[in-house]
Every structure is written in structure tokens, then in C-alpha cells.
Amino acid sequence: MLADLGPLLGPWAWFILGGVLLVAEIAAPGAFLLWLGLAALVTGALSYVVGLTWQSEVLAFAALAVIAVLIGRRISPAPGRASDRPFLNRRSEGFVGRVFTLDEPILGGVGRVRIDDTVWRIEGPDLAAGRDVKVIAADGATLKVEAVEG
Known part of the structure; x- marks a missing residue:
């Protein structure tokens, strides 16, 4: 049944998935769903512009998700790293x-x-x-x- 919705929604399925993932990040913060949501939004934009098949969309999302998570890990502060203000709120x-x-x-x-x-x-x-x-x-x-x- 879900496979039938793919051609019907087209790129909008990725936009909706991206929005759901971004809202889920707000509900359960951890900065992981943020990157997956952004990958879904980019996949939707790519599908809208280029007109990919659903198989290509899934592969593009997988690749973009890996790239987005790696970029996110690089720019996010590492837990336990020394702060420039160690007594903030203490x-x-x-x-x-x-x-x-x-x-x-x-x-x-x-x-x-x-x-x-x-x-x-x-x-x-x-x-x-x-x-x-x-x-x-x-x-x-x-x-x-x-x-x-x-």
C-alpha cells in the first residue's frame, strides 16, 4: 500500500518525511534526526528538479543521510570537550x-x-x-x- 503512494506523492513524500524527522528532533533532541531530516528534504528537492525513480531516490537519500550525519558529527561539539566558560550555571x-x-x-x-x-x-x-x-x-x-x- 505504501509503495502505491510513492508515485502519487512524488517528491512530496520526501518533503513530508523530512518535516516529520525535523519535528521528531524537536520532540526527542539528540541532533541525529536533524541530519536525516535535512537529507530527506534535499532528496525531495533533487527528485523535484531531476525527476528520479523511486529506487534512485532511496539510494540518494541513503547517500545524503550518511554524508549529512558525517558533516553533523564534524561540526557538532564533542561531548566532554573543555568549555571556554567552565563555571557557567555553576x-x-x-x-x-x-x-x-x-x-x-x-x-x-x-x-x-x-x-x-x-x-x-x-x-x-x-x-x-x-x-x-x-x-x-x-x-x-x-x-x-x-x-x-x-
């Missing part, structure tokens, strides 16, 4: 190892410290205001600190 982790001066005392193991234009919640030993503390860890928006001697 700002608190960028403070680990830095030293700050307490504006307010740490009481009951909890306090606050102003860093630039932001007040951060800190946890550490009870200390008086004016003491220097070193950030030893970050847990979400809470910084774990220890006293700096000297």
Missing part, C-alpha cells in the same frame, strides 16, 4: 579555593558573605566578622568555608 564552584573576608559573623555554623554584588550563604566554624575564610567546597548556593590562619 558559579559557586568558581569560588572554591578563594579567600573572602566576613562582613557578618558565622553563628551556629551558618553565615553570609558578600562576594561582588551577591550575598552567599556559608557554612563553617563559628567566626567573628572581619575574619578571612577560604571556600573549600560548594553545595548548590551554599559555600563551605574554613578559617584562614594568620
Whole structure:
């Protein structure tokens, strides 16, 4: 039954398949269906311009899909590659190892410290205001600190 629709739809079958694959990429992102969808659209355009047989269309789609996926792998960022902004969306982790001066005392193991234009919640030993503390860890928006001697 589907073989009967091929001659009826012609290049439009490839345009529809390409659109479905692109919509599926939006629903289940992974940047793989994107390249197959683009290959289907190019196959439809080729079929529209040249007037290929359905066998040639299938072969063209297969070749274009392989080429598109290879190009996509080359231009897509590799997972795990070092970022030029490693603390983006993890700002608190960028403070680990830095030293700050307490504006307010740490009481009951909890306090606050102003860093630039932001007040951060800190946890550490009870200390008086004016003491220097070193950030030893970050847990979400809470910084774990220890006293700096000297």
C-alpha cells in the first residue's frame, strides 16, 4: 500500500518525511534526526528538479543521510570537550579555593558573605566578622568555608 503512494506523492513524500524527522528532533533532541531530516528534504528537492525513480531516490537519500550525519558529527561539539566558560550555571564552584573576608559573623555554623554584588550563604566554624575564610567546597548556593590562619 505504501509503495502505491510513492508515485502519487512524488517528491512530496520526501518533503513530508523530512518535516516529520525535523519535528521528531524537536520532540526527542539528540541532533541525529536533524541530519536525516535535512537529507530527506534535499532528496525531495533533487527528485523535484531531476525527476528520479523511486529506487534512485532511496539510494540518494541513503547517500545524503550518511554524508549529512558525517558533516553533523564534524561540526557538532564533542561531548566532554573543555568549555571556554567552565563555571557557567555553576558559579559557586568558581569560588572554591578563594579567600573572602566576613562582613557578618558565622553563628551556629551558618553565615553570609558578600562576594561582588551577591550575598552567599556559608557554612563553617563559628567566626567573628572581619575574619578571612577560604571556600573549600560548594553545595548548590551554599559555600563551605574554613578559617584562614594568620
